[in-house]
Every structure is written in C-alpha cells, then in structure tokens.
Amino acid sequence: MAAHDAVFVGSGINSLAAAALLARAGWSVCVLEREERLGGCIYTSADLTEPGFVHELLSSWHPLFQGSAAYAELAGDLHRHGLEYVNTELPTASAFPDGSSAFLTTSLEGNVAELDRHAPGDGTAWQRQFEEFMADADLSFGLLSTELWSLGGLGLGRRMLSRLGRDGLLGFAGHALTTCRDWVGETFESERAHGLLAPWVLHTGLGPDNAVSGFMTQVIACAIQLGGMPVPVGGGVRLVDALTAVIREHGGEVRTGADVERVLVSDGAATAVRLAGGETIRAGRAVVASVTPTQLYARLLGPGEVPAEVGAAARRYRYGRAGMQIHVAMSEPPAWYGDERLARTAIVHVTPGLDGVSRAVNEAERGLLPAEATIVAGQPCAVDPSRAPEGKWILWIQLQELPQGRVKGDAAGELDVGDGTWTEALREAYADRILARLGRHVTNLERATLRRVVLSPADLERLNCNLVGGDIYAGSCALDQNLLWRPLPEAPGHATPVERLYHVGASTHPGPGLGAGSGYLVASELTKGPLPRRLLARVPLVGGRLA
Secondary structure, X not given: OEEEEEEEEOOXXXXXXXXXXXXXXXXXEEEEOOOOOOOOOOOEEOOOOOOOOOEEOOOOOOHHHHOOHHHHHHHHHHHHOOOOEEXXXXXXXXXXXXXXXXXXXXXXXXXXXHHHHHOOOHHHHHHHHHXXXXXOHHHHHHHXXXXXXXXXXXXXXXXXXXXXXXXXHHHHHHHHOOOHHHHHHHHOOOHHHHHHHHHHHHXXXXXXXXXXXXXXXXXXXXXXXXXXXXXXXXOOHHHHHHHXXXXXXXXXXXXXXXXXXXXXXXXXXXXXXEEOXXXXXXXXXXXXXXXXXXXXXXXXXXXXXXXXXXXXXXXXXXXXXXXXXXXXXXXXXXXXXXXXXHHHOOEEEEOOOHHHHHHHXXXXXXXXXXXXXXXXXXXXXXXXXXXXXXXOEEEEEEEEEEOOOOOOEEOOOOOXXXXXXXXXXXXXXXXXXXXXXXXXXXXXXXXXXXXXXXXXXXXXXXXXXOOHHHOOOOOOOOHHXXXXXXXXXXXEOOEOXXXXXXXXXXXXXXXXXXOOHHHHHHHHHHHXXXXXXXXXXXXXXXXXXXX
16 A cells, blocks of 8 residues: 555645645655646646647636745745746736727836726726735735634734724725625726726626625735736646646655545544545545545545535535636737737736626526626737747637526527537537627637637536536635635635545635645645644534634
8 A cells, every 4th residue: 555644636736736845845745636637727738729829728827826825935946847937017908899998007107097097086096995905915815825714814813903903803804895896886987997807806706796806806906916917938737847846856746547536534534545446545644635525525535424514515515607718729919909908918808897797697697698798818928929839829718607507598599508508509609609709809800710619618527527517616706605614614724524634726715716825725734733723623613613
C-alpha cells in the first residue's frame, strides 16, 4: 500500500497550490486526478479549432491567482519553472446596443476621466468609493481570504470591531449585504457606469439583485483597477505545469487516470483513499478533496460516516445557473464598431446594461433561454499574442445566464427547445443567436471566422464532473450557501465532520475563481497544526460548529 502524508482528490488549482505548499514544507503529497489531464477548470487546448490556436476551454483569466497569498509564496518557484504572466492597461469594457462603450482601466486617473465622460461627477464618485474601499481593504479582502470558522475568523471580527466600533461594524455588514443594483444606483448617475460594472456580478455566481452582489461588485471593480487582467503566456496550462513541477521537485506524486471512489475512514478519521481499480493509498495526516458536497458526502464517504444532518444538507445543496462557452478562431483581429480601444481590451461585456443583466438572470432562473444574454467576449490575444498565429485572433466567449437542468423554453419565443435537453441542434441554434448579436458589434466576425466550437452546459459537465448541470461555479452562491455558510451551514469551512478530511474547491469558501483561496487556507492550517481547530470544534453553534 502506497503511503503519503497528504492525498488530494482532484487536481484543480486549489489542490495543486495546496500540494505545492505542503511539499515545500516537507510533506509527502500525492495528487490524484480522474481525468487524463491535470488542472480541473484550467483546460488549455491547442487542437480545438485550427492549428496554432491555443484556446482555454473553461477558465481563462488569472487576476485572482496573481493577487493571492498562494502566488505570493510560490511565485519564485513558479517562474523558475517557466510561468510568465502578461497584463494589460485595458482589462475590461462594456459595449452597448447603440454602439457606445465604457471602460475600466488600471489607472485611477483614467477611470475618473472615463466615468466623468458619461456623467459629470461620476469620476469623483469613483475616486471616493475607491479611496473609501482601500481605507478598509484589509477587512474586505480579509472576508474572502480568511478561514471564517476559525481563530483567524474570530481575529478578523475583533479587528473589525476595534477599528470600526459597534455602529461602524454594523454599517460595514449592512453594506456588504447590499445588491449591485442598489450600490451602483446610489454611487453613479450614468447608466453606462451601471452597465460597465453590473456584468461582473455574473463572474461571482450572483445576479445584480442578489444580496452581497453590491459588495462583490465593488471588490472586483477595485481589484481590476489594482491588478488588471493577467494571463500566463501560452495558456493556463503553464500554471498547471509549474505547480506540478514544484510538487514533483519536492518528492510529491501527481497522477492522472486515478479515479478515487472512496475515502476510507477508521475511528472517525480519514486514513486512506481507494481507487476505482481497487488500489488503496494511505494518507498519514490528511485527505483533501476538491469536489462538490454532493460527491463528498454521497459518493466518497459511506453511510454512517457523517452525521445525518450533514448528509441531508449535502443532498439539499443547490447548483446555480449554467454556463456555455463559444470558442472562435479568426483569420484577423476583430473590427469592433465604435471605440477603437475595444479591440485592445481583455474582456468586453456586450450588454444592454444593468436591467439587461437582471432580466437575463431572471429568465435563466425561470428555466428560459435569455432573449438578450450578457456576452462575455474575452480576447486573450489582446494580452498574449502567442495564443494565435501572427495576424490572427481568438474570441473566448462565456455565457453565464442559462437554466440549471432542463430548459423550459425560450424567452424570445424563437427556438424550439424540444424536451429541454441540450441537443447539438439546440446548442448550435442558441450559439447562432449569440454570435448574430456579437456580429453587430464585431463587424468582421462572420467573414473572419475560421471555425467555432460551442460547449453547452451538458458538454461542460462532461469536461468536469464538478460543473453539475453546467454550473461553472460548482454551486449556487446565494447568501445561504456563501461566506460563513459555504458549503453547508451544517459543515461550514474546510474541515469536515471526519477528522483529517478537508474540503476545498469552488464549492467551499471563498467560492469560485482561480484564486487558490481554499487550498491556501487548508495548507496553512495543516502546516500550523490542528490545535486551533480542536479548540474551536468544542464551541457549539446553531446549525453548525466552528471547525
């Protein structure tokens, strides 16, 4: 029986970052991946469309990782193993139906001028909100980088109370719960400013009328100004390769085609994992599972190994809206209608604005294909020209407003959805609608398209089993499954009811995105020792426990 200190189930960014940190700290680690490739939602392909075009099939942009604590610790080793990031001063924009556009840059002065262009005074409002945010940025980012059910979480709460006072803390908490609609409406006069910021809520798994979406909009907007939209030269696979190299150079093992079918438990503690072929791998100190709660509590653990209320909660875990990807290889750069800066911008949201985002989210949540979805038009070649042959271009198109599960109908009344399953015909017909709209903004889109490949929600789930029903964020991010309550109120945080079994990934705090946040938090706890967790586990809570 093979034996390691820590065994990881799944090879997403959280597993790889945590394994690299533990390996550097002297732990013997083993990462097991069921697919024949590593990286989870980092999936780079050089043969998806045409030769020479390097596409990211799932995630693409790395601002969260480059700004993360994991990157801060691992950067030297990662760059030594070939990772190189490139960035842009034009990270994002929104293009509106009338041909106008609005931009968010990496310059405070530039953003003040840009927002004033749309409504006098909005530039001053931007500067004021940015300065106010930065004054307590450690608290805001602390909410998203701290193990909330831990001594660290208690310490963050004490720091908030000490700095802000009781009334200030209540105000901070109330502000954090506001909706995007309320925050942008109270802060900016221009509907163009609203339409520039509102689409970013979708990247957090929320909609603009959800609680917490206002706070998340502000966090993302400020982070974009601070950090831009970096990508690795050559694709996300370069990050996966570099993390894997760090693990292996410190004696760790990384395996593909290794499907873990069960976490083995003895005396209430995880001791090993068993692969589908029968092989058992012992874990002397920890098993770390980067899976959904459904998989963890219904597949990897056996009956009676977790409290009944936790198993029931896992069965109630909700998945969010589905996503879709459209990958386009172009024979030439895009000819955007309107502002020439659009062709140099990393991510352009094609949207009618705040109300359009809200309407599309509502339609998707009612089971309908949106009539006018938010189009996330990513342009990796604007940042990394090596992704395509010289003079050619790639569009990475993401759609985040599709029904979870069966499609009930088409909000536009144009498409026959059949029995609601994602057939090839429905997938391509919906992609036709999206590209026809985009073609009104990118005037050479039809003529310059060499080939397109569309991935429906069903295709996304086939690529990664954590994307249930095509949910690219591995679980609804509604408030009752977010922050303190992610993944489950009955099992919050990353420790589980099974000793030495830890839960990481997009289903856990701080949620989705390529930030490696949950992996870093678990690696930090494992290397500092289990004493704080054991102390906190004795403190009862309503609906859960501190762990």
